[in-house]
Amino acid sequence: MSIGSSPVVKDNISVALIEAGDLNKIQDWSMPTGSFSNRASSLTNASQDFLKRSGSWNHVDEQRTCGIEEMQVWDGVSDARITFTAEDLGAEAARNGMSRMTENLNLQRGLLRQLAQLPQVQLLQKTKVQSITRDSDDKQNWPLVYLDNGRVLRSRLLVGADGFNSPVRQFAGVSSYGWSYDTQAIVATLEHHARGAFEGPNTTAYQRFLPTGPIAFLPFSSTASSLVWSTRPHIAKALLACDPAVFSTMINAAFRLPAFSMRYLYDRILESQAAGQTITPAELQAEIMFREQAHGIEHLSTYSSLIRQAPPAGIGSPDSQSIPPLVTGLQPNTAASFPLRFNHAEVYIGEGKASRTVLVGDAAHTVHPLAGQGLNMGLSDVECLTRTVEQAVLHGGDIGSYTALLPYAQERYLANHVLMSAVDKLHKLYTTKLEPVVWARSVGLEVINELDSCEGGDHDVCWSPADHAGLTWLELCSQRRAEYICSG
Numbered sequence: 410m411s412i413g414s415s416p417v418v419k420d421n422i423s424v425a426l427i428e429a430g431d432l433n434k435i436q437d438w439s440m441p442t443g444s445f446s447n448r449a450s451s452l453t454n455a456s457q458d459f460l461k462r463s464g465s466w467n468h469v470d471e472q473r474t475c476g477i478e479e480m481q482v483w484d485g486v487s488d489a490r491i492t493f494t495a496e497d498l499g500a501e502a503a504r505n506g507m508s509r510m511t512e513n514l515n516l517q518r519g520l521l522r523q524l525a526q527l528p529q530v531q532l533l534q535k536t537k538v539q540s541i542t543r544d545s546d547d548k549q550n551w552p553l554v555y556l557d558n559g560r561v562l563r564s565r566l567l568v569g570a571d572g573f574n575s576p577v578r579q580f581a582g583v584s585s586y587g588w589s590y591d592t593q594a595i596v597a598t599l600e601h602h603a604r605g606a607f608e609g610p611n612t613t614a615y616q617r618f619l620p621t622g623p624i625a626f627l628p629f630s631s632t633a634s635s636l637v638w639s640t641r642p643h644i645a646k647a648l649l650a651c652d653p654a655v656f657s658t659m660i661n662a663a664f665r666l667p668a669f670s671m672r673y674l675y676d677r678i679l680e681s682q683a684a685g686q687t688i689t690p691a692e693l694q695a696e697i698m699f700r701e702q703a704h705g706i707e708h709l710s711t712y713s714s715l716i717r718q719a720p721p722a723g724i725g726s727p728d729s730q731s732i733p734p735l736v737t738g739l740q741p742n743t744a745a746s747f748p749l750r751f752n753h754a755e756v757y758i759g760e761g762k763a764s765r766t767v768l769v770g771d772a773a774h775t776v777h778p779l780a781g782q783g784l785n786m787g788l789s790d791v792e793c794l795t796r797t798v799e800q801a802v803l804h805g806g807d808i809g810s811y812t813a814l815l816p817y818a819q820e821r822y823l824a825n826h827v828l829m830s831a832v833d834k835l836h837k838l839y840t841t842k843l844e845p846v847v848w849a850r851s852v853g854l855e856v857i858n859e860l861d862s863c864e865g866g867d868h869d870v871c872w873s874p875a876d877h878a879g880l881t882w883l884e885l886c887s888q889r890r891a892e893y894i895c896s897g
């Protein structure tokens with residue numbers, strides 16, 4: 410769609426967009442104010458800029474999105490913590506927020522509305538690609554795309570934006586390397602109390618790294634947020650089978666209780682389910698109350714996981730914003746889970762018999778969602794591929810040729826590889842319980858957190874927001890660590 414809408418390309422090339430799913434449902438998608446879909450992405454400013462330039466963002470309902478102003482990330486074993494604010498990421502982030510929580514359906518509906526204004530792009534929805542072959546007599550070697558409605562499309566360039574199981578990648582014979590994380594990401598839309606009058610708005614994203622995987626709380630509105638809880642498959646299955654009140658209390662506990670107490674609670678739920686029973690909300694609350702007393706957590710403190718009828722009145726405790734507000738329930742039918750994996754194609758451009766093919770998005774790379782980068786990487790791919798195709802058209806080149814496509818692979822492969830490796834290492838670093846590793850990662854996180862902005866200040870190690878404009882929190886974190894190492 411981005412290629413088809415390019416002013417350079419649109420008069421020279423016809424574009425067909427093939428989608429197996431029913432897009433009419435997305436075109437007509439709407440939800441009552443205050444209710445949010447369970448699949449959402451945190452879109453970086455770079456992704457939003459691209460969508461704005463291509464005209465699609467105008468069709469996204471911005472009222473339903475939420476700018477993230479701050480991130481709190483901490484270690485579930487040692488409690489070492491790092492805090493980022495939008496200012497840390499430069500002037501643009503200070504103006505627009507670090508990123509913007511956007512429901513995938515809100516974005517997809519916006520893209521479809523933009524597509525409706527592009528008669529040059531032919532949309533073939535509810536249409537599945539059944540096979541892709543070549544005509545051996547065709548000297549130009551164009552791929553033939555066989556659709557399940559009997560049509561056959563002959564294409565100068567075949568873009569595989571067809572997800573992890575990419576039929577285009579398979580046809581191109583491009584191998585990929587990767588692994589399953591043996592982890593499921595539970596998603597749900599959470600309801601919670603609004604922040605108190607003396608606290609800030611609900612614009613902070615929270616992520617706690619538990620030994621079983623990270624749990625993230627991402628804001629939508631003052632009283633609703635999105636959950637992404639990555640955990641072992643058997644725990645995910647057990648949590649999803651629980652009473653919603655039990656699940657909500659477990660979410661609160663996962664942000665508050667020590668990791669070994671969480672392990673006890675998982676076992677308690679698994680044992681009761683193995684015995685054909687389900688733990689009741691009252692039983693779980695009794696378990697948590699006992700453990701909170703043992704850990705010295707006051708019943709009315711910020712660190713108590715027990716759901717209260719009303720938010721605490723008056724000035725909140727000083728640490729009330731270091732963890733998310735108490736979850737009071739789940740929006741109906743929003744709890745679901747997805748398997749997580751790492752996967753990277755060996756190459757992005759097909760060669761030889763598979764020439765005239767190129768991969769973007771999850772067809773090229775699939776990454777753990779802990780840094781919210783998968784879709785952002787895919788949008789950067791699309792932006793770069795559009796530029797590459799434009800250059801080929803402007804220079805009278807063949808847009809499907811390897812030479813024309815090479816700048817795309819050169820720009821995107823390494824950039825994606827670096828980000829994917831960082832995310833994968835972060836996942837591995839935080840799922841180990843080995844004490845020396847926990848100590849080292851905690852010291853590292855605390856040190857990075859101490860490297861505050863110090864324009865004009867008197868610090869041994871300092872950094873300035875202007876030097877970090879446009880970075881994601883993950884890149885900023887790596888850079889702050891590098892600066893610390895460089896300055897001894």
Ligand SMILES: Cc1cc2nc3c(=O)[nH]c(=O)nc-3n(C[C@H](O)[C@H](O)[C@H](O)COP(=O)(O)OP(=O)(O)OC[C@H]3O[C@@H](n4cnc5c(N)ncnc54)[C@H](O)[C@@H]3O)c2cc1C
Pocket residue numbers: 427428429430449450451452536537538539570571572573575576594596637747769770771772778780781782783784785786787
């Ligand atoms: C829990 C979770 C949270 C995430 N959070 C974030 C986040 O905060 N930020 C972020 O950037 N990313 C996030 N991601 C990653 C993001 O969701 C993915 O990277 C993104 O959806 C991939 O988009 P895609 O279009 O490349 O692939 P897909 O979404 O898989 O789309 C592929 C499309 O191809 C179509 N297709 C496949 N085969 C055929 C065929 N044979 N014929 C016709 N059509 C076909 C499918 O119907 C589908 O519509 C998250 C992922 C998960 C699991």
